[in-house]
Amino acid sequence: MAGYGAGSFLLDSSVCDSRMAETTMDQLFVGVTPEDVDGSLPQVETRVVLVGDAGRNKELVKAVQAIKSMEVPVVKIEGAPGMESGQKLIRSLVNMDINVPCMKVENVREFAEGENTEFETVYVLTDFGSSEYSHLYRNDSRIVGPQVVLHCAGRDEPLPFSSRPLYSTTMLDLALCFTGFHRKEEVVNLVSLVHHMGGTIRKDFSAKVTYVVARLTHGEKYRLAVCMGTPILTPDWIYKAWERRDEVGFSAGDEEFHSKFKVPPFQNCVLSFHGFPEEDKKNMEERTGLHGGHFLEVGDERCTHLVVEENSVKDLPLLPSKRLYIVKQEWFWGSIQMDGRAGESMYLYEKPGSPVMQKCASLLSLDAPHSHRKKRRLRDALAQLTRETEISPFPPCKRPSGDHPVPAGSLLDISNTPEPGSVPGEHSRPLKSSGGPLKASARWQVSKELYQTERNYVDILTTILQLFKLPLEKDGLVGGPILAQEEIKTIFGSIPDIYDVHKRIKADLEKLLIDWSEENSVGNIILKYSKGLAKAYPQFVNFFEMSKQTIVRCERLKPRFHAFLKINQAKPECGRQTLAELLIRPVQRLPSIVLLLNDIKKHTAEDNPDKVTLERAVESLKEVMTHINEDKRKTEGQKQIFDVVYEVDGCPANLLSSHRSLVHRVDTVALGGKPCDRGDYVTLFLFNDCLEIARRRHRGIGTLRTPLGQARGPAPLKHVTLLPLSQIKRVLDLRETEGCQNAFALLVHLPTEQDHLLFSFQLLAEDAEKAAWLKTLSRQVANTICRADADVLIRCANPDSLQVSTKDMDSTLSRASRAIKKTSRKVTRAFSFTKMPKRVIQRALTTGRSPDGSERKNQISGLHSPSLVHLPSTFEKKYLSYSRSTSHLL
Numbered sequence: 001m002a003g004y005g006a007g008s009f010l011l012d013s014s015v016c017d018s019r020m021a022e023t024t025m026d027q028l029f030v031g032v033t034p035e036d037v038d039g040s041l042p043q044v045e046t047r048v049v050l051v052g053d054a055g056r057n058k059e060l061v062k063a064v065q066a067i068k069s070m071e072v073p074v075v076k077i078e079g080a081p082g083m084e085s086g087q088k089l090i091r092s093l094v095n096m097d098i099n100v101p102c103m104k105v106e107n108v109r110e111f112a113e114g115e116n117t118e119f120e121t122v123y124v125l126t127d128f129g130s131s132e133y134s135h136l137y138r139n140d141s142r143i144v145g146p147q148v149v150l151h152c153a154g155r156d157e158p159l160p161f162s163s164r165p166l167y168s169t170t171m172l173d174l175a176l177c178f179t180g181f182h183r184k185e186e187v188v189n190l191v192s193l194v195h196h197m198g199g200t201i202r203k204d205f206s207a208k209v210t211y212v213v214a215r216l217t218h219g220e221k222y223r224l225a226v227c228m229g230t231p232i233l234t235p236d237w238i239y240k241a242w243e244r245r246d247e248v249g250f251s252a253g254d255e256e257f258h259s260k261f262k263v264p265p266f267q268n269c270v271l272s273f274h275g276f277p278e279e280d281k282k283n284m285e286e287r288t289g290l291h292g293g294h295f296l297e298v299g300d301e302r303c304t305h306l307v308v309e310e311n312s313v314k315d316l317p318l319l320p321s322k323r324l325y326i327v328k329q330e331w332f333w334g335s336i337q338m339d340g341r342a343g344e345s346m347y348l349y350e351k352p353g354s355p356v357m358q359k360c361a362s363l364l365s366l367d368a369p370h371s372h373r374k375k376r377r378l379r380d381a382l383a384q385l386t387r388e389t390e391i392s393p394f395p396p397c398k399r400p401s402g403d404h405p406v407p408a409g410s411l412l413d414i415s416n417t418p419e420p421g422s423v424p425g426e427h428s429r430p431l432k433s434s435g436g437p438l439k440a441s442a443r444w445q446v447s448k449e450l451y452q453t454e455r456n457y458v459d460i461l462t463t464i465l466q467l468f469k470l471p472l473e474k475d476g477l478v479g480g481p482i483l484a485q486e487e488i489k490t491i492f493g494s495i496p497d498i499y500d501v502h503k504r505i506k507a508d509l510e511k512l513l514i515d516w517s518e519e520n521s522v523g524n525i526i527l528k529y530s531k532g533l534a535k536a537y538p539q540f541v542n543f544f545e546m547s548k549q550t551i552v553r554c555e556r557l558k559p560r561f562h563a564f565l566k567i568n569q570a571k572p573e574c575g576r577q578t579l580a581e582l583l584i585r586p587v588q589r590l591p592s593i594v595l596l597l598n599d600i601k602k603h604t605a606e607d608n609p610d611k612v613t614l615e616r617a618v619e620s621l622k623e624v625m626t627h628i629n630e631d632k633r634k635t636e637g638q639k640q641i642f643d644v645v646y647e648v649d650g651c652p653a654n655l656l657s658s659h660r661s662l663v664h665r666v667d668t669v670a671l672g673g674k675p676c677d678r679g680d681y682v683t684l685f686l687f688n689d690c691l692e693i694a695r696r697r698h699r700g701i702g703t704l705r706t707p708l709g710q711a712r713g714p715a716p717l718k719h720v721t722l723l724p725l726s727q728i729k730r731v732l733d734l735r736e737t738e739g740c741q742n743a744f745a746l747l748v749h750l751p752t753e754q755d756h757l758l759f760s761f762q763l764l765a766e767d768a769e770k771a772a773w774l775k776t777l778s779r780q781v782a783n784t785i786c787r788a789d790a791d792v793l794i795r796c797a798n799p800d801s802l803q804v805s806t807k808d809m810d811s812t813l814s815r816a817s818r819a820i821k822k823t824s825r826k827v828t829r830a831f832s833f834t835k836m837p838k839r840v841i842q843r844a845l846t847t848g849r850s851p852d853g854s855e856r857k858n859q860i861s862g863l864h865s866p867s868l869v870h871l872p873s874t875f876e877k878k879y880l881s882y883s884r885s886t887s888h889l890l
Helices: 052-056 060-067 108-113 130-138 146-155 184-194 220-228 236-242 255-261 280-288 331-339 357-363 369-391 444-475 485-494 495-514 523-528 530-543 545-556 557-568 579-583 587-602 610-627 635-647 767-784 812-831 838-847 866-884
Strands: 009-010 045-051 069-078 088-097 103-105 118-126 143-145 173-181 213-214 270-273 305-308 325-326 662-670 681-687 690-696 717-725 728-734 743-749 757-763 794-797
Touching: 045 052, 045 069, 045 108, 045 545, 052 060, 052 103, 052 728, 060 146, 069 118, 069 146, 069 610, 088 220, 108 130, 130 143, 173 220, 184 236, 213 220, 213 236, 236 255, 270 280, 270 579, 280 331, 305 331, 325 331, 325 838, 331 557, 444 485, 444 495, 444 557, 444 579, 485 579, 495 523, 495 530, 495 587, 523 530, 523 587, 523 610, 530 545, 530 587, 530 610, 545 587, 579 587, 587 610, 587 767, 635 662, 662 767, 681 757, 681 767, 728 767, 743 767, 767 794
Parallel strands: 045 103, 045 118, 118 143, 173 213, 270 305, 305 325, 728 794
Antiparallel strands: 009 069, 069 088, 662 681, 662 757, 681 690, 690 717, 728 743, 743 757
8 A cells, every 4th residue: 555645654454453552652543533633644545345245235235335434544653754762653543434336346356456556445255265255365455244344334333444354243342362272273263263253362361351262271371260250261152153243233242142151160170079978979969060070989090189078087098199189178169159160279188187086086085984983983074074065165253262373274264265257356355253253153154154155146147247248248259249139138138237236245244244243234234235136136037038048049040159158158167057057046046045034033032133124134035026927936836845745744834935846856765863763764855945854654643634624644754854955065975885875965064053964865766866866956055055066066975984884774673673763762752751850740740730730631642743733734724825826925
């Protein structure tokens, strides 16, 4: 092409690309007109030539006639000749009118040879694989396809300039980068197709790259693209876009289109899984296939990755010597969440030198004690378990003197070991114990328990917010938002408001326990925040079912959310609980506080002002629970409780509560002296917040009659004790030995007792149900004390060290010995010689009157037991009223 003076000249089409305007310094002209260059650029003769089939396409001819201008590249040089310092070179585009009508040619060779070089000519071809295209391409002619013409005509735009043949605008403004290709011919072909569709290619990955085309899921470009959230697509994306090159208005950048060609995170990966439960392993294998990978059994030489459950694996299997990535499960779920293969170096599994799991197995491996040391050994073993139960230490008893220094890490530091999931620094301040009681009263013990559960509850709310809610709301997530804002709001509801209220309650309880006295008011703290509780809780509890349904639906339909949950639920802060299981804690918290407040009130003196305040606090919480929809009451669970009431004679009336539900029941045999005699058949009813212990009734009890005159047999079980789950400090899984089969024990601390008690039982079911029962029990205990990590409550113990044995439980001699002991105890209770002073008994016998002055019957058998008549009658009345309404049950 000819030049037009020293001030400006037209460029050959191979000099620059219209999509990439270049400049020196900071001056840039793009889309200028001839007037913008001081008139130094004369009007150029422009024309459009339709070659072959393009000239016979009436729609295409009409579109070309509608286009009035085209882009022409231009360079302007400012300054004197010789390119002195300060001169600027500007490359830009000028829109020039098309004055010559479109031309149609069949023989492009003859036409191109006689072409006037003063014309800016654009050739329109329908086939970029024809000989005409090859000829024009070798001559650096400007070539476009029919889709470009139709696109410009539809939008009233000028014909675009491109330094390369442009068939369509399918990839206009897209910048691509290639990685993982081994065949150069394949890359050359793909690059040509991208250029034909208006895209650009960059050799190195940068922030300007909009898409990465990859064959493999490793390499520096792939890693950078994953980190920056740049879509990584397969070569099929380019091929399929080329097939649709004639569609006007179609763009290869449409998310609906390119999302079908994403490189799956496990492409070219062969995974094996070690240490996972069978159900979890099957789920991971299915998702491996869904995300482009394959799976084989552990040890197969074709495996590229071994995914390990790091929380349970102690030893690795024998592995092949070839290079194998051994990664934690977070790598697997993280790759799915990011929708790209995560870097293995961040998730490599390292075998611990001394696993914590091995420590638990050897805590109680004591030798069988000699007979004269049994009590001392048992006391030492319980003391060891007692020290382990101090998971969350509290303000202890006041030190009696300064002569005994406090050891490091003692209970005087309330937070020497922060709770999992707690905010850093939240428990780092040591509490002074100067206000602690000289002797731990029952009121102080239960108040301490209230604080303990409150602190654990706040930690769980912190885990929900920091581990789940905040990351989901974070901007700039790799791969885009995991959930919509409406879904996040539905799942978490008013959790932040609940957290704020309970954080303040916890702080006030902490201050109260630091400077403890029996006159301190616990009830005032609850009354102080009753309005905040009434505002925050109903909204969350009423929509809790919707929250659970949203979690289930999103986890099923959104693989990234499923992976997000798997990553976080495997962390220690969650205690291997799901998000739905953590979110149920607010539903259970208010009833749990009511029970603890009632317990504190029971151990509060009548003249203590806090007695009345506690009653008001309980009523305020009941009002909050009343505001919660009646639909949330579980009628079936209430009926199950009434069944227990009828089955257990002497069952406490406070077992009836609207928030309580029956979880499980097991039949056992007592192995110790508490709470039942050794050999007693005991049934354990596990509720969501307490454990009802009842023994099988002895034979010989007659038929009873209800107030309605209906005869019914005696209750088959006799109430022993109703044990709050918060008083269970450890669930002991007793090892299977020749002298101990299918047994377990509970380490219990009652508020009225200084020492811990051991309740031991033998399950009558199979051993397979023992593990499930202990897991269920520990989970309910953890829920009650607001802990996430239920597994730490279970400990394996040596039965010999605890003096627990199942030998000779069914022998004739053993049964006879137990029968004699029970008969002796019955006689003692009947005459009550041990409960009355001798003089009172003698006076009563001589006067024929009872010790309290009332007329006495001669036969003891004439006395009726109020526990057999009055209580069942009371429960029958409650049951009849229950059928009409359950709103009174709180």
